[in-house]
Amino acid sequence: MRVDAERNHRVIVEAAGDLFCQHGPKVSMDAIAAAAGVGKGTLFRRFGDRDGLVRAVVEERTEAWWQEAHRRAVDRTVPARDRAIRFVDDVFDLVVLRLRPLMATMERSECADGTPPRWITQLAELIAEVRPAADADFLARAIIGSMRSEMVQAGRENALRVNVLALTTSVLGD
Incomplete structure (x- = not known):
């Protein structure tokens, strides 16, 4: 360039x-x-177009977050179940609390579903570590999908976090 x-x-x-x-x-x-x-x-x-510009802004603003979240997600000194829950909590903070308007725009884009594929891949890998027989890709998409903008109601972010983490815990089992 x-x-x-x-x-x-x-x-x-x-x-x-x-x-x-x-x-x-x-x-x-x-x-x-x-x-x-x-x-x-x-x-x-x-x-x-606008969607391309929004995607570029999201990519730019999430890169440092991704580096740290990924580092923690692959830290094998921590049990996979704990890493998965932490990763979901990190994604929640980013998409629901920090980038909500931009993520809502990405979700509506005809070119993207709004979720960077590496987030889903990372969570699927963590789920597969905990539950090798599960359809980890589907479960990761379901968990990340539960944070889509239409699920967020103003003032109810904490309730949504509790429910997303409960879903994650349920998926991971004991």
Whole structure:
């Protein structure tokens, strides 16, 4: 990637992320372009559409989280059951509490189901460690899916967390 293209990418993603957090994901592409100091055409050439830009912001804002969550998930000094519960709790904090508006937009996208595949894969691997005979991919998708935006009601995040963790505990068994 050219230096100016890389700078534009970084500036656009940062500006879009800030505006999405302040105003929600419906902020206009014109406003994002103005905040980033680029033309609107640059946004569309670089990201394709709003969904592509939202995905780029989510990827950028979740990368450091992913590195830490993955490190803990593969730490074999901790029992797999405990690692799985911790991973689900970490995902909950990220998608329900920190990135809710962006995740809701990704869920509605025609190009993606809103859940980064590596999150599902990581949880499926943990479930398979605990319950080798289970359909770990299905169970991981069910647990992560229970955190989709339509399940979240304002002011009920703690109740949802309790239920998601209860589901996870049930799936993992004793």
